[in-house]
Amino acid sequence: MRERAASVGGELTPGPGSGAGFRVRTRLPLDGQVAERAANGVADMEEGA
Structure with missing residues (x-):
């Protein structure tokens, strides 16, 4: 791990x-885009994850 x-x-x-x-x-x-969404409380789920 x-x-x-x-x-x-x-x-x-x-x-x-x-x-x-x-x-x-x-x-x-x-990455910057993911960090910005996380700071705004927006979850990012990929299909199958």
């Missing part, structure tokens, strides 16, 4: 979660 995130310019950080859980934090870059 870390390699896939890195392949698109992102990062993945695994670690302990709260209690007995496990946390995986992933940060992925957005």
Whole structure:
């Protein structure tokens, strides 16, 4: 998973979660158009996703 995130310019950080859980934090870059829609609260769903 870390390699896939890195392949698109992102990062993945695994670690302990709260209690007995496990946390995986992933940060992925957005292109400008997607970021603008996200800021405006507009979801972008692709067919079959």
